[in-house]
């Protein structure tokens with residue numbers, strides 16, 4: 286079985302739920318304390334054994350490319366800043382060495398499935414991970430790596446899933462699942478943005494999957510679905526019905542950086558554990574909470 290060393294990060298959405306912040310700024314570049322969301326995602330992929338990453342971008346996302354590039358002027362200034370600037374200098378340089386990062390443009394915003402289909406030639410005939418560009422997952426054991434381990438065990442496509450509330454699931458996807466063992470399930474059907482009468486279970490795909498290249502021929506045939514977009518879930522549904530997929534209820538906390546509340550939850554929880562500002566932020570938050 287081929288190892289999973291490639292990952293695709295779709296980051297070509299319009300981010301309409303976070304306007305006006307995302308009018309000219311890609312939502313993937315929104316910071317969580319001091320790092321843009323997409324850097325957390327790239328770091329998770331690298332910790333999972335990924336060496337090559339394709340980021341799907343669109344117009345106005347040049348900032349993402351700049352972030353993973355070297356910046357000689359800035360590095361020069363930090364070098365002459367003495368020992369106290371040395372750590373940040375190393376951090377800045379390391380960003381450009383995290384992985385081999387490639388970019389391709391999705392020329393029209395036609396949905397997540399359409400975005401993933403832009404990765405066909407990068408992927409070739411290897412299995413690959415997909416990390417949704419607005420889902421940051423923080424945890425000891427990287428979520429992407431948990432899915433890769435399931436792929437290595439079962440040799441089939443893998444979905445990263447979590448249980449969501451009955452109200453929330455209509456905005457996500459719903460899966461038909463049966464337990465395999467521990468946090469592994471067999472998934473044989475799914476639906477994107479189900480109406481309440483179509484809910485199959487409260488398990489939903491949240492932010493990560495591992496796919497085989499079979500998905501590309503299916504994507505070519507996938508018609509626009511919910512919201513008029515070519516949905517990755519619809520293509521994965523064909524795969525699940527055909528050969529079954531494995532759903533992994535991964536450990537780690539997922540933050541939805543595509544909506545305002547998710548962004549604030551990420552900020553607060555990461556700030557509380559931040560080595561530099563964690564203690565001060567905790568005191569600040571306690572004083573605020575006392576006055577609520």
Ligand code: UTP
Nearest residue numbers: 295296297298299300301302395396400418419
């Ligand atoms: P979303 O469903 O959150 O879409 O995409 P969006 O357009 O970014 O957000 P809203 O609804 O307008 O606020 C989930 C992931 O798929 C990517 C997004 O960048 C995000 O990481 N995506 C979505 C694409 O790359 N291309 C698309 O055509 C749609």
